[in-house]
Amino acid sequence: MDAVFELIDSINLTPQQLQLAFMLLVGGAVLLISLALIVLINTRYDPLRRRLGELSRPAESSASTDPKRSERIGDALEPYSGLLLPSQASERTKIANQLVIAGYRSDSALTLFYGLKILATLLPPLLVLVLVPQIWPETPTPQLIFYATLGASIGVIGPNIVLRRQVEGRQRKLRHAFPDALDLLVVCIEAGLGLNAALQRVAREIHPSYPELSLELRLVDGEIRAGVARVEALKNLYVRTGLDDIRGLVSLLAQSLRFGGSIADTLRIYAEDFRDQRMQRAEEAAAKIGTKMVFPLVLCLFPAFFLVAVGPAVIRIIEAFSSLGG
Numbered sequence: 001m002d003a004v005f006e007l008i009d010s011i012n013l014t015p016q017q018l019q020l021a022f023m024l025l026v027g028g029a030v031l032l033i034s035l036a037l038i039v040l041i042n043t044r045y046d047p048l049r050r051r052l053g054e055l056s057r058p059a060e061s062s063a064s065t066d067p068k069r070s071e072r073i074g075d076a077l078e079p080y081s082g083l084l085l086p087s088q089a090s091e092r093t094k095i096a097n098q099l100v101i102a103g104y105r106s107d108s109a110l111t112l113f114y115g116l117k118i119l120a121t122l123l124p125p126l127l128v129l130v131l132v133p134q135i136w137p138e139t140p141t142p143q144l145i146f147y148a149t150l151g152a153s154i155g156v157i158g159p160n161i162v163l164r165r166q167v168e169g170r171q172r173k174l175r176h177a178f179p180d181a182l183d184l185l186v187v188c189i190e191a192g193l194g195l196n197a198a199l200q201r202v203a204r205e206i207h208p209s210y211p212e213l214s215l216e217l218r219l220v221d222g223e224i225r226a227g228v229a230r231v232e233a234l235k236n237l238y239v240r241t242g243l244d245d246i247r248g249l250v251s252l253l254a255q256s257l258r259f260g261g262s263i264a265d266t267l268r269i270y271a272e273d274f275r276d277q278r279m280q281r282a283e284e285a286a287a288k289i290g291t292k293m294v295f296p297l298v299l300c301l302f303p304a305f306f307l308v309a310v311g312p313a314v315i316r317i318i319e320a321f322s323s324l325g326g
Contacts, residue, residue: 085110085111085114086114092110095110095113095114095163096109096110097239097242098163098164098167099113099163100239100240101167101170101171101240101241101242102163102166102167102170103166103170103212113159113163116159117155117156117159117160119155120154120155120156120158120159121152121155121156122152122155123155124148124151124152124154124155125148125149125151125152127151128144128147128148128151129144129148132144132147167242170212171241171242171243173210173212173213174210174212174213174216174241174243175243175245175278176210176278177206177209177210177212177213178213178243178245178246178274179271179274179275179278180206180209180210181202181206181210181213181217182249182267182270182271182274183271184201184202184205184206185198185199185202185267186264186267186268186271188201188202189263189264189267190264195224195230195263196221196224196225199217199218199220199221199224200217200218200221202217203215203217203218203221216237216240216241219236219237219240220233220234220236220237223236230253230257231250231253231254231257234246234249234250234253234254235250237250238250245274245277248270249267249270252266252269252270253266253267
């Protein structure tokens with residue numbers, strides 16, 4: 001570092017030149033960092049790379065299932081489930097349903113969730129009470145208590161918010177994949193396959209593009225193979241996904257199976273309705289864009305516009321008043 005400063009001193013630049021060189025260095029560093037972030041983001045979310053990676057990997061059960069490490073931790077916490085789980089049965093049932101919809105189907109998922117929630121509630125206040133007095137000894141006690149309470153509040157609310165976001169994200173993926181799966185299912189049934197074989201074939205075909213729905217269809221096929229009634233297996237699909245659209249499909253298929261109607265015709269009609277609903281949701285989202293763009297325009301564009309348009313006039317007015325006062 002000393003050698004760098006000596007090199008800068010030996011160049012004998014004027015203050016203006018030093019300022020310009022510093023601005024160029026900062027601009028170049030910001031540009032390089034931005035390019036690196038763009039490259040990383042494109043590499044991470046590139047659809048082609050993701051599709052090639054999914055095709056090169058063997059078929060997995062799902063990315064959302066609990067790994068073995070989480071299962072071991074949940075099994076270790078299982079003896080303390082009576083202390084970790086809430087006493088209200090309605091609260092336990094609600095969180096358990098959300099965990100199932102989010103893709104966490106392990107027996108210890110509920111215990112693990114509440115264990116993590118208790119850890120997230122207790123750990124931030126302890127860190128605040130221990131570290132803040134060491135780093136900032138002048139921190140008042142009321143402010144310290146406020147920070148600890150804030151950390152505990154985030155620990156109480158945060159896991160529920162994360163779980164809700166995971167549920168919404170997984171339901172969004174399933175809802176997006178469902179019309180394509182219905183079309184493939186119609187093609188397979190019209191080609192002469194039975195419902196079980198069609199579900200198995202569709203699950204295998206859509207796995208690279210829609211792994212979440214592929215897993216659900218495989219579970220339906222597995223339940224039917226195990227002896228569960230087809231209507232009951234489809235109802236379990238609705239319970240695992242929480243989508244009202246799938247509940248409507250289950251009702252239609254139950255009527256077709258009970259009265260001997262054509263399953264292919266039922267699926268085709270429902271696929272068309274499902275696509276119409278998806279188009280209506282897309283049009284609704286597009287209609288909201290104009291209203292949502294008001295806030296970025298007001299917060300980001302208008303201040304810069306007024307600064308450029310009105311700034312020179314304000315400066316001249318200030319100079320005129322200062323000259324009159326002088």
